[in-house]
Amino acid sequence: MWESYGKMFLFIGVIMLVLGGIMLAGGRLFGLGRLPGDIFIQRGNFSFYFPVMTGIILSILLTIILNIIRR
Secondary structure: OHHHHHHHHHHHHHHHHHHHHHHHHHHHHOOOOOOOOOEEEEEOOEEEEEOHHHHHHHHHHHHHHHHHHHO
């Protein structure tokens, strides 16, 4: 039982590591985070950022990748 939990956590950790790397490189290479449709409000000492389009694009890409892996 604990073996399967350990494998699951390792798998999730690897996925998180890869996603983090993609997000770091994606912002510099592909312009992720600054797409049209991302909401950015800055007023004085307050800033609010909500990456709507970036989230949609990443969701579509992850869906495609995971569907390819599952088959």
